Amino acid sequence: MALNLGLLAISGTQTANHPIALVDYLVASLRLSVPIALAALGGLWSERSGVINIGLEGMLLSGAFAGAIGALFTNNVWVGMVCAIAAGGLIGLLHAYLCVTLRVNQLVSGLAINLLAVGLTSFFVRLLFKEGTTPRLPDVPIIGIPILQNIPIVGSLLFHQDVIFYSLLLLIILSTYILFFTGHGLAIRAVGEYPKAADASGINVAWVRYISVAASGCLAGLGGAYLTLGHVKFFTENISAGKGFIALAALIFGRWHPVKTVLACLLFGAGDALQLRIQALDIDIPYQFLTMLPYCIALMALIGLAGKSAPPAALGIPYMKESSGR
Amino acid sequence: MKTNQVSNAFLPFLAPMLAIVAALIVGAFLIALTGVNPLHAYTILFRESLANYYGIGNTLTKMAPLLLTASGVLVGLRAGQLNIGGEGQIHMGGLGAALVGLYVHGLPMWIHIPLALIGGFLLGAIWGGIAGYLKAFRGVNEVITTLLLNYIALNIISYLVQRPMIEPGAASPFTPIISDSAKLPILMPGGLAHAGIFIGLIATMVLGWLFRRSPLGYQIEVVGQNPTAARYAGMSVSRTIMFVMALAGGLAGLAGAGEVMGLKHRLFETISPGYGYEAVAIALLSRGSFTGVIFTSLFFGALRSGANVLQREAGIPFTIVYAIQGLTVLFIAISLAVESNLLHRVSLRMNRLKPAGVKL
Numbered sequence: 001m002a003l004n005l006g007l008l009a010i011s012g013t014q015t016a017n018h019p020i021a022l023v024d025y026l027v028a029s030l031r032l033s034v035p036i037a038l039a040a041l042g043g044l045w046s047e048r049s050g051v052i053n054i055g056l057e058g059m060l061l062s063g064a065f066a067g068a069i070g071a072l073f074t075n076n077v078w079v080g081m082v083c084a085i086a087a088g089g090l091i092g093l094l095h096a097y098l099c100v101t102l103r104v105n106q107l108v109s110g111l112a113i114n115l116l117a118v119g120l121t122s123f124f125v126r127l128l129f130k131e132g133t134t135p136r137l138p139d140v141p142i143i144g145i146p147i148l149q150n151i152p153i154v155g156s157l158l159f160h161q162d163v164i165f166y167s168l169l170l171l172i173i174l175s176t177y178i179l180f181f182t183g184h185g186l187a188i189r190a191v192g193e194y195p196k197a198a199d200a201s202g203i204n205v206a207w208v209r210y211i212s213v214a215a216s217g218c219l220a221g222l223g224g225a226y227l228t229l230g231h232v233k234f235f236t237e238n239i240s241a242g243k244g245f246i247a248l249a250a251l252i253f254g255r256w257h258p259v260k261t262v263l264a265c266l267l268f269g270a271g272d273a274l275q276l277r278i279q280a281l282d283i284d285i286p287y288q289f290l291t292m293l294p295y296c297i298a299l300m301a302l303i304g305l306a307g308k309s310a311p312p313a314a315l316g317i318p319y320m321k322e323s324s325g326r
Numbered sequence: 327m328k329t330n331q332v333s334n335a336f337l338p339f340l341a342p343m344l345a346i347v348a349a350l351i352v353g354a355f356l357i358a359l360t361g362v363n364p365l366h367a368y369t370i371l372f373r374e375s376l377a378n379y380y381g382i383g384n385t386l387t388k389m390a391p392l393l394l395t396a397s398g399v400l401v402g403l404r405a406g407q408l409n410i411g412g413e414g415q416i417h418m419g420g421l422g423a424a425l426v427g428l429y430v431h432g433l434p435m436w437i438h439i440p441l442a443l444i445g446g447f448l449l450g451a452i453w454g455g456i457a458g459y460l461k462a463f464r465g466v467n468e469v470i471t472t473l474l475l476n477y478i479a480l481n482i483i484s485y486l487v488q489r490p491m492i493e494p495g496a497a498s499p500f501t502p503i504i505s506d507s508a509k510l511p512i513l514m515p516g517g518l519a520h521a522g523i524f525i526g527l528i529a530t531m532v533l534g535w536l537f538r539r540s541p542l543g544y545q546i547e548v549v550g551q552n553p554t555a556a557r558y559a560g561m562s563v564s565r566t567i568m569f570v571m572a573l574a575g576g577l578a579g580l581a582g583a584g585e586v587m588g589l590k591h592r593l594f595e596t597i598s599p600g601y602g603y604e605a606v607a608i609a610l611l612s613r614g615s616f617t618g619v620i621f622t623s624l625f626f627g628a629l630r631s632g633a634n635v636l637q638r639e640a641g642i643p644f645t646i647v648y649a650i651q652g653l654t655v656l657f658i659a660i661s662l663a664v665e666s667n668l669l670h671r672v673s674l675r676m677n678r679l680k681p682a683g684v685k686l
Contacts (some may be wrong), residue, residue: 054469054470098663102664104663108659111410119647119649119651119653120652122648123645248470291481295481302460303464
């Protein structure tokens with residue numbers, strides 16, 4: 001499985017000379033970072049509003065599945081992407097309902113979502129396709145931006161990509177802007193830091209959390225669409241393979257800031273690409289050490305940042321209005 | 327008031343029971359999608375897991391690792407720790423048992439088996455203990471560390487069975503077969519069930535006793551419910567948390583040891599098909615009760631054991647069982663929350679009934 005992805009990520013460059021190999025490596029790193037980055041941005045929205053989201057993994061997986069199925073049955077990648085975003089958003093709403101309305105333990109809710117996503121997607125993919133893997137999916141068109149795409153290295157990295165990649169760039173900017181430079185963002189952060197005060201100042205805590213968690217799901221769903229439609233071109237059981245958890249680690253590593261979080265995702269993506277490359281080039285390093293590298297980095301990051309990296313103060317705490325029942 | 331006592335004993339399980347029923351109903355709709363009569367499918371599932379010789383053996387085989395791992399998760403929950411690292415701990419436990427089973431020779435069975443079990447327990451405990459240490463002394467959230475440690479453990483095992491520990495000339499990456507003296511006895515001739523289920527039942531009962539009767543169990547409980555109070559009472563919260571996580575890891579390690587010593591007789595990459603995650607669901611379902619863990623593990627073990635037959639006989643993808651499990655966990659979460667919200671509302675009403683001027 002990992003090997004398959006490796007070959008896909010590298011797309012035949014063994015004989016290439018160094019500069020091209022480098023560009024290819026960077027392209028592979030970027031491609032592996034995109035789903036993690038979208039999921040991590042999703043996590044950011046949810047956690048900034050005070051709701052822990054370990055369900056990112058399940059949202060990513062559902063998005064990947066819905067995207068693949070939608071695109072396959074309509075033969076239209078745009079429909080696929082919309083399906084992916086919708087599936088992620090619906091699961092986000094479910095998470096919000098469980099965490100905000102029912103006040104389920106947020107970790108338990110996330111866990112339930114992950115198990116449910118694995119269960120349902122692996123059931124339906126086998127129901128629809130006997131082998132548990134979809135046929136090849138339609139392509140997401142690559143759009144080259146005139147002139148800019150001709151810049152060496154940077155051109156092919158940033159300006160010769162598909163729509164999902166460009167939307168990621170846009171979403172990073174948008175997330176930073178909304179969260180830190182608008183009233184809505186202030187409301188979200190207030191709800192995540194000190195819901196009581198936010199409530200007192202007239203913000204509807206539950207509503208803000210619903211919106212944020214649903215947005216979180218949409219973003220992770222789009223990440224899933226990139227995984228299947230943009231990158232590997234098929235869906236297979238459990239294709240997200242822990243990327244949602246890596247996204248969560250990136251979020252902590254990036255201290256709940258969009259730009260830093262995405263940079264952390266790039267680091268993880270680059271580690272993953274390195275691992276796949278070494279595996280495919282048959283260099284005599286046990287690939288397992290490289291596969292576990294991103295997880296080790298994440299763990300070290302957590303240890304190093306513990307105490308220094310402050311999560312939103314109300315993260316994980318259900319909010320209950322103090323009006324003692326009408 | 328005998329009847330009252332009985333209903334009180336069952337009351338905590340009412341919500342989980344309803345959740346299981348709800349999951350089975352939704353599962354029935356999913357089965358109907360495959361064109362098979364759900365009743366027929368559930369009949370097969372029941373018959374092949376709980377009502378025939380091989381089925382029962384199969385169910386006990388699946389139940390053993392679930393029971394041990396879930397008991398570990400439950401111990402963690404009692405201390406307020408959510409251990410999602412069962413998967414990694416099981417694999418490390420399998421490694422511990424395999425090391426003793428493969429490289430220690432010439433021991434009689436009555437020494438070799440316990441030694442291999444201890445090996446499994448120890449490695450599992452170390453794996454759980456790392457997360458425990460990080461939580462207790464460095465303040466790192468155990469949910470994320472145990473998750474990450476899972477992936478690290480799986481890669482370590484993958485490396486070991488592909489390189490240093492591989493059987494010479496093996497067709498796929500696995501170790502040689504462990505010594506006969508380290509194999510757990512088979513319970514039912516011709517079947518798969520091995521003594522691991524006894525280890526699970528004994529461990530669960532000992533834990534149940536520990537929490538009901540011993541000061542240690544009480545201490546864990548207090549740490550879980552009110553760390554501040556525990557600190558005032560002179561208990562070391564950090565050490566308790568680390569101990570609990572190591573114990574949880576050790577129990578999962580025993581589960582892995584059982585898989586290697588009782589079922590597979592060698593170590594390979596996926597000795598656990600997700601038992602670690604399922605165990606979390608089982609522990610949550612059991613509402614803090616070790617007796618509950620036994621029955622819930624039986625239910626989940628039966629689902630797994632019936633799944634393959636379901637695919638073979640009715641052509642339903644065996645992954646239906648994962649879907650039903652996911653639904654079960656979802657409905658459990660909902661039912662428990664609804665229940666506690668109801669209780670909260672009731673207690674609010676009680677408070678309002680108190681005379682004015684009483685300080686709450």
